Amino acid sequence: MNKDLKVLHHRSKERIKGLGEVFTPDLHVEKMMNLLGKKDAKVWSDLNISFFEPTCGHGNFVTQLFKQRVLALFKSELRDGTKAAALSAIANSINTLWAIDIDLQNVNECRSRILKFSLAFLCEKLKLSPTNLINEDVDFYAHLLCAIRWHIDENEALSALSNGDEAFQNASKTKFGRNWIQGNGHNHLDFDLSWTAYYKQCEIEGLTSLLYEDATKLLTSLTSGQRRQNSNFDFALKVLQDQNVSNYISNLVDIGA
Numbered sequence: 031m032n033k034d035l036k037v038l039h040h041r042s043k044e045r046i047k048g049l050g051e052v053f054t055p056d057l058h059v060e061k062m063m064n065l066l067g068k069k070d071a072k073v074w075s076d077l078n079i080s081f082f083e084p085t086c087g088h089g090n091f092v093t094q095l096f097k098q099r100v101l102a103l104f105k106s107e108l109r110d111g112t113k114a115a116a117l118s119a120i121a122n123s124i125n126t127l128w129a130i131d132i133d134l135q136n137v138n139e140c141r142s143r144i145l146k147f148s149l150a151f152l153c154e155k156l157k158l159s160p161t162n163l164i165n166e167d168v169d170f171y172a173h174l175l176c177a178i179r180w181h182i183d184e185n186e187a188l189s190a191l192s193n194g195d196e197a198f199q200n201a202s203k204t205k206f207g208r209n210w211i212q213g214n215g216h217n218h219l220d221f222d223l224s225w226t227a228y229y230k231q232c233e234i235e236g237l238t239s240l241l242y243e244d245a246t247k248l249l250t251s252l253t254s255g256q257r258r259q260n261s262n263f264d265f266a267l268k269v270l271q272d273q274n275v276s277n278y279i280s281n282l283v284d285i286g287a
């Protein structure tokens with residue numbers, strides 16, 4: 031039985047019952063991605079299209095959507111040079127991707143997977159180690175951490191898409207949803223307020239984003255060999271402190287190199 035559970039990509043009977051937690055196997059995700067690409071060849075490079083996963087789990091769909099978009103954008107922007115194309119592909123891909131899940135553990139795993147792919151892709155394209163990559167452009171990577179944190183978030187799907195009184199009613203359609211909204215309140219998802227839009231708004235109003243400050247401090251301390259903690263970025267610490275970072279880079283075979 032345990033083996034079957036593993037094959038189906040979920041964690042326990044309790045979580046299946048409570049959260050409906052059965053992760054879609056890679057093969058099916060791949061088939062669906064192919065269907066999407068077949069229906070509209072420009073789907074990956076058209077930045078007027080954003081993607082939204084309302085129950086993202088640990089990111090089986092999200093990581094594939096992100097990857098397809100990054101590879102397509104990189105290809106279409108190569109005329110601007112490898113570095114500009116690679117950074118812009120990552121930035122635009124995260125800025126047009128939204129994902130939520132009611133379970134923070136799943137959300138953090140999904141965030142880590144997006145960060146891993148981003149670092150692997152950039153190390154490969156720019157021929158740099160993760161530390162050198164970050165040292166060269168702390169500002170870019172601070173934004174990347176914030177954008178991943180912002181766009182992939184803990185939220186309850188039915189209330190996130192509802193307004194006012196309906197939010198509580200809609201969340202309460204499931205026991206987990208009701209518990210979540212009672213504990214966390216209503217967090218309406220505003221697709222117009224991307225990380226970039228939020229950051230620009232702060233600048234216009236002369237405000238400093240604390241999240242961005244925290245991300246910068248975290249990266250600066252890590253690249254100088256210190257161990258700073260920040261719960262906003264637990265998902266990133268796990269990835270950035272991984273001594274075997276080069277292993278997952280070489281494991282990501284299909285990176286479009």
Ligand SMILES: C[S@@+](CC[C@H](N)C(=O)[O-])C[C@H]1O[C@@H](n2cnc3c(N)ncnc32)[C@H](O)[C@@H]1O
Pocket residue numbers: 049050051052053054055084085086087088089090091130131132133136185186187188204206207
């Ligand atoms: C069937 S899994 C699917 C995960 C992912 N989409 C996949 O295909 O691998 C369902 C996910 O929905 C999340 N979930 C359950 N109820 C939710 C709700 N009301 N709002 C947001 N997420 C919810 C669970 O935590 C779980 O990760």
